[in-house]
Amino acid sequence: MDDITDEDSQAEDDLALEVAAIRRLIQLIGRMPWFSRLGLPLEAADEDYARAYLDYLGFPEMDIVLVEDFETAEDVAQSLDMNAPAWESEEQLRAALTQDASMMVDEEDLQGILQFVNSAAAEGAGEALGEVLPRLGPMPEDLANSAVGAAVKAAHLAALLLIADSEADHHAFAYHFKLFELGRWPVAMSGNSFFLF
Numbered sequence: 001m002d003d004i005t006d007e008d009s010q011a012e013d014d015l016a017l018e019v020a021a022i023r024r025l026i027q028l029i030g031r032m033p034w035f036s037r038l039g040l041p042l043e044a045a046d047e048d049y050a051r052a053y054l055d056y057l058g059f060p061e062m063d064i065v066l067v068e069d070f071e072t073a074e075d076v077a078q079s080l081d082m083n084a085p086a087w088e089s090e091e092q093l094r095a096a097l098t099q100d101a102s103m104m105v106d107e108e109d110l111q112g113i114l115q116f117v118n119s120a121a122a123e124g125a126g127e128a129l130g131e132v133l134p135r136l137g138p139m140p141e142d143l144a145n146s147a148v149g150a151a152v153k154a155a156h157l158a159a160l161l162l163i164a165d166s167e168a169d170h171h172a173f174a175y176h177f178k179l180f181e182l183g184r185w186p187v188a189m190s191g192n193s194f195f196l197f
Contacts, residue, residue: 025162066197070136094173097161097173
């Protein structure tokens with residue numbers, strides 16, 4: 001009986017930590033400089049996190065390519081191959097995290113948490129994108145939707161990671177989210193290149 005009590009207590013402690021981590025994530029989402037460095041020259045931190053992301057996915061040979069304008073970003077976004085090995089590797093990680101998270105949190109609660117994170121990211125990223133447009137000029141609506149959608153997906157995956165994985169800082173999705181924290185938009189992996197706006 002004592003063992004069961006200890007396990008229950010540990011589970012409650014773990015859940016409390018996860019809830020606190022999600023709260024911190026939502027606070028971060030609200031103050032992140034989403035898209036603030038689109039098109040600017042790459043810095044060491046950008047390349048370090050991009051390289052860590054690619055290495056984790058198993059594609060260390062990919063080149064990191066700067067996207068400098070909306071026209072290039074649109075071309076790259078349209079070239080995304082959802083059957084490419086890199087995309088499939090990311091999807092396998094996402095599926096595994098979803099399964100792990102669902103074992104940690106009741107399914108209904110998990111969906112509620114993720115919906116809240118998604119809404120916060122959509123609002124924060126949408127507002128931030130509007131603030132950067134004076135520097136970059138008009139942005140095609142479909143590309144703006146893709147950018148905000150990518151931000152929401154990154155926040156969603158970061159939340160899953162916080163719920164499911166105690167080593168959350170050392171995971172592809174943590175590195176990917178960090179690129180958004182740095183004001184970047186990882187647009188796509190295509191061919192042998194990872195395109196970073």
